[in-house]
Amino acid sequence: MEEKTSNKIMKIMEFDDAVYYRANCGCGSEDHDLALELEYDSELNDISLNMYKKLIYCSEFGINPSDKLYALKSIYYRIKGALTLLLTGVVEVEESFLFTSSEQINHFIIALQEGIEKLNTKNVKNDKKSK
Ligand SMILES: [Zn+2]
Numbered sequence: 225m226e227e228k229t230s231n232k233i234m235k236i237m238e239f240d241d242a243v244y245y246r247a248n249c250g251c252g253s254e255d256h257d258l259a260l261e262l263e264y265d266s267e268l269n270d271i272s273l274n275m276y277k278k279l280i281y282c283s284e285f286g287i288n289p290s291d292k293l294y295a296l297k298s299i300y301y302r303i304k305g306a307l308t309l310l311l312t313g314v315v316e317v318e319e320s321f322l323f324t325s326s327e328q329i330n331h332f333i334i335a336l337q338e339g340i341e342k343l344n345t346k347n348v349k350n351d352k353k354s355k
Pocket residue numbers: 249250251252253256320321322
């Protein structure tokens with residue numbers, strides 16, 4: 225029940241106390257998508273936003289493809305990453321999410337504002353029930 229709310233921002237699901245979106249990265253790769261969970265927290269009586277993103281460790285990242293030592297460097301970074309994970313338990317990764325236009329940024333903002341308005345309505349209903 226995927227519903228398109230705006231340019232590259234989709235409302236995926238909607239419940240009384242939560243709204244889920246998926247935002248597409250401007251580069252076009254589905255691996256870079258951002259999942260957003262806008263949720264009413266009854267304990268805090270406020271709205272929280274969780275963002276989820278797949279992160280990938282890539283041993284080829286940052287190596288120029290025309291580098292003569294490309295394959296060797298890739299293997300070196302792969303072993304280095306594996307050893308870092310093995311010895312420390314942590315590998316640091318970083319990924320970007322790209323907005324390609326002010327229109328896409330505005331649609332992202334509008335989608336979140338609509339979600340907040342919907343959940344604030346829930347918030348008001350709860351306030352009335354508790355009184
Ligand atoms: Zn991307």
